[in-house]
Amino acid sequence: AQSVTQLGSHVSVSEGALVLLRCNYSSSVPPYLFWYVQYPNQGLQLLLKYTSAATLVKGINGFEAEFKKSETSFHLTKPSAHMSDAAEYFCAVSGLSGSARQLTFGSGTQLTVLP
């Protein structure tokens, strides 16, 4: 079984400040890990994904995430927040085969960027 925990359902940062969104996963097999972003009334868009090629993954819009196996974490960061980053962010985990290929999502973190 696999699961995802996102710590903090709401995170507020000032414009220009560091963004840190936390994600911890549980998986019985080496996972694939994903971060998605959702703007109001839109579908989910992939920010980045970990596929075992490199532990530090760079994505779109200046976001990156680091896979830490020892901590079972995949936290999302961005050095300097922009107003346009305000959105909901979802972490997800997938296994390699069979029913585990489905994505299991965290409950989401709403990011507010303050001027």
Place this chain on the structure above:
Amino acid sequence: DGGITQSPKYLFRKEGQNVTLSCEQNLNHDAMYWYRQDPGQGLRLIYYSQIVNDFQKGDIAEGYSVSREKKESFPLTVTSAQKNPTAFYLCASRNDRDHNEQFFGPGTRLTVL
């Protein structure tokens, strides 16, 4: 451009009516999914299909039905048995050739009056 389309974007129905949400993809993906999203909640899986003519219930299938007659299409019917159908519905497909990444449609917001 390849992608997933959902229609309509907004849908209003009277209580007790069945309604069908459309989902089409031209990505040549085998697996497709339907999720429900309520305010402040994550995504909950309604139904999924791994291949044409086959589908399985997800976590909240009661009051919903699907069909998968074509690879490109995976329509969702919200029946009158669904007690609280007002929600945002998302369709997705899975790329088995790229680490199970799921691609999402723009969503349909269903409001039952």
